[in-house]
Amino acid sequence: MIDLYFAPTPNGWKAAIMLEETGLAYRPILMRLSEGDQFTPEFLAISPNAKMPAIVDHAPGADWGDDPVTVFESGAVLLYLADKTGQFVPPRTDLRARKALMEWLFWQVGNQGPMAGQLSHFRNYAPEGDRAYGFERYLGEYDRNLGVLENRLDGREYILGDYSIADMLAFPWAFIAKPLGASLDAFPRVADWRARIKARPAVQRAIDLHKSEQNRGQHRADNNTVLFNQSAASLRSRAKGNRD
Ligand SMILES: N[C@@H](CCC(=O)N[C@@H](CS)C(=O)NCC(=O)O)C(=O)O
Known part of the structure; x- marks a missing residue:
């Protein structure tokens, strides 16, 4: 357990x-x-x-x-x-795939995640009068990271090709783009990838947990x-x- x-x-x-x-x-x-x-x-x-x-x-x-x-x-x-x-x-023996996994794992926890977290802070929590600069700054960074993902998904259904923990890490912050004040309109591959992941029963169960x-x-x-x-x-x- x-x-x-x-x-x-x-x-x-x-x-x-x-x-x-x-x-x-x-x-x-x-x-x-x-x-x-x-x-x-x-x-x-x-x-x-x-x-x-x-x-x-x-x-x-x-x-x-x-x-x-x-x-x-x-x-x-x-x-x-x-x-x-x-x-x-990927299996530990597939060194190149494993390296790619590490790159996208660290990209998510060091880039997309913190930028989206700060975007949420400046949209939802910062004192009203102090929101504008932080919101614009982190919306720009959030969008920039969506662009990185859009490029990566060119010719791939998922970040590593097959569905992996790299997708599970990156999906949640893309899932809430709208409530963050952002849009996926300019990122059609990200929008399709998000829809594919959202449709998975396991993902729906997770999102419903203590909803x-x-x-x-x-x-x-x-x-x-x-x-x-x-x-x-x-x-x-x-x-x-x-x-x-
Ligand atoms: N880098 C951490 C971020 C985790 C994180 O920011 N968790 C937030 C909620 S989304 C939290 O626990 N916040 C409590 C606090 O800041 O006091 C991770 O990827 O696990």
Whole structure:
């Protein structure tokens, strides 16, 4: 059994999609981010960056020894699950395909993901008067990354050719283009790729997971004190169990 620390956001969906696609047994543990569930000492011991998704695999297999395996960061979570099952990942012996997987995994977690996350921040959370510059900047970067994906999908149905964890990582932020204030109109290959992935039953199950909790408390000014005012010192203190 795998514990999935989850909230219904694009980053949470990545891990839920992979768990649904592989058919691994898992238990979703709902995190209320606007209420600070990510700052408990128990969760920080699993995910020191205080962000979900994260997993705990209670039966990792003989190679891993007796203790449960914890994994944080969506790219690492999906790679761990892919290597565990041998699914949605090129074989380790195919060095060129494996290299391509790493390129697109790091592209997603280092480029598309953070730019889309900041776009969401400036569209949904920043104080009204401070939104314009950040919104334009990150909308431009979000679009630029869609262009990178559009080029990659020229002659390919999926990022690596076959459906893989690279697609599962990149899909969720493209899925919510419209609510982010962006459009896929200029990116027809991305739009078709998004539709192909969205139609997969496993993807639909993942997106529906704890759906009623989606956007809970979003856009509320008092969220900001929990979500956006964390410092290095406050994280250190929370990891020790101090809840102030
Ligand atoms: N780089 C991380 C990003 C994860 C992330 O930003 N998660 C957000 C929700 S989408 C979160 O847990 N936020 C809680 C917080 O910032 O306090 C990953 O890919 O896993």
